[in-house]
Amino acid sequence: MDVVSGQDDEWDDTQVRATHELEESLEPVALIEQSRVVMRTGRLMLAAGTASYRVKQAMREVALALGVDGHTNQVALTDIATTSHRGRIFRTEVAENHVFSVNTDRLLRFDRLRRTLPAHTTPREVHRALDQIEARGPLYPGWVNSAVAGLACAAFAVLNGALAWEVVTVLVAAACGQWTRRALGHKGFNPFGVTLAAALVSTGIYSGVVGIISTTGADVDTHAAGMISSVLFLLPGFVLITGVLDMAKMDLQAGIQRITYGTMITMAAGVAVWVVSLVTAFDTRPRPDHDWGVYGDIGVWAIPSACGVLGFSLMFNSPWRMALTAALIGCIANTGRLAAMDAGMETQIATALACILVGCLAAFAARGGRFPVITLSVPAVLVMIPGVAAHEALVALNDSDYLTAMGGLLEVTLVMLSIMVGLVVAKLLTDKHWAFAD
Secondary structure, X not given: OHHHHHHHHXXXXXXXXXXXXXXXXXXXXXXXXXXXXXHHHHHHHHHOOOOHHHHHHHHHHHHHHHOOOEXXXXXXXXXXXXXXXXXXXXXXXXXXXXXXXXXXXXXXXXHHHHHOOOOOOOHHHHHHHHHHHHHOOOOOOHXXXXXXXXXXXXXXXXXXXXXXXXXXXHHHHHHHHHHHHHHHHHOOOOHHHHHHHHHHHHHHHHHHHHHHHHHOOOOOOOEHHHHHHOOHHHOOHHXXXXXXXXXXXXXXXXXXXXXXXXXXXXXXXXXXXHHHHXXXXXXXXXXXXXXXXXXXXXXXXXXXXXXXXXXXXXHOOOOHHHHHHHHHHHHHHHHHHHHHHHOOOOHHHHHHHHHHHHHHHHHHHOHHHOOOHHHHHHHHHHOOOOHHHHHHHHXXXXXXXXXXXXXXXXXXXXXXXHHHHHHHHHHHHHOHHHHOOO
């Protein structure tokens, strides 16, 4: 019986193989391979954090180089659907995206792959190029990534008027928070939970240091600038800005998903700040301005702006040349913005003009395919986020002062709109392929 059973199993396997070969002979195998590599291109680009319109563009260009007659796609934050046509046959694939990180080094590699595609290529060649990109690990070890996040937040603290001890505390607290975010993120923990945990670690460490200093009898100025700055590494700048660009491109599904996700992440960080504010009272009143003189003010604005943008850019895994370019752009634009505000210009107008300048300078620096524009513009505008005003609104909500809370939320909303409008206007001025319909 065992022998007969073995022979039957062997016969069944032979039948299965024969059936598979027959089915495969009836399938458009070449189109399947072409569709598969096009989908892989889009999936990897989406997971690296770029805008949906750029993913669509790359997928269409890969499909064209592979010899596909027609290609259509639908790209949102969480899923991709593609259809590739060849003659009278077509192939439709759907894939989900569960990765919401940002890797600007990969974005650079994908952009160069897209720009250097030959007129005719094969799925094997594209897969080989994608394998090389996917095999690239982080440019910097985990401790460096955490340290530069701390640097960015410490620079934020300086711009928000923090004292020297507050700046040092922010650097340590933000670095620990970023380490927590990386550790939980690599384990596949829920993004909302990751953000909440990282924000609690950062604000908890900062508040703990303030409490320890207070127990010594020292007169501690518990201003909100430092505590707010310690969580600003959690700002989902990439997803919010790419969401606005997608919506401006009339890709409403992708844009709404991105903005919704970015809002959810921001709320997670805000919950942690709100909880800590219930335990420890932080002062939100503006600190008196120091009279540094013209050159002193420029230095106090320019150096932290450059350090903040550099830290954010390196945190996103940017190569050094890209990070330094973004830092220079952010330094010029934010220093000009702060100088204009100091001269009496409205915050919203100064911010919008500064973001237009960021977009134009980023397009100039990225010309010829040197860098993707978004990898320069997003880090450069993150230092313009009004974090202290957001905290003031939360504190007012805790005190049931709803009028003040609404005023703070409105101020934050207007500044965020100014940032996004400025970048959209710059995109309209500098990218004809984006400005006009495909």
